[in-house]
Amino acid sequence: MTIWAKASSIDGAAGSRYNTFLPEHLLKIATMYHLPDDQGRIGGALRLQSTSD
Numbered sequence: 346m347t348i349w350a351k352a353s354s355i356d357g358a359a360g361s362r363y364n365t366f367l368p369e370h371l372l373k374i375a376t377m378y379h380l381p382d383d384q385g386r387i388g389g390a391l392r393l394q395s396t397s398d
Contacts, residue, residue: 368394 370393377388 368396370395 372393373390374392375388375390377386379386
């Protein structure tokens with residue numbers, strides 16, 4: 346779950362990132378294929394993220 350939040354002028358500079366320990370950009374892709382006749386399944390996942398400041 347990705348939450349985008351910006352700090353208000355009360356908590357910090359307007360437009361600054363709220364949680365700097367979280368990556369700014371995050372992409373997760375996952376897939377799974379079930380083989381016929383209950384022979385098993387094959388799957389994979391890919392996760393890309395930017396650095397956190």
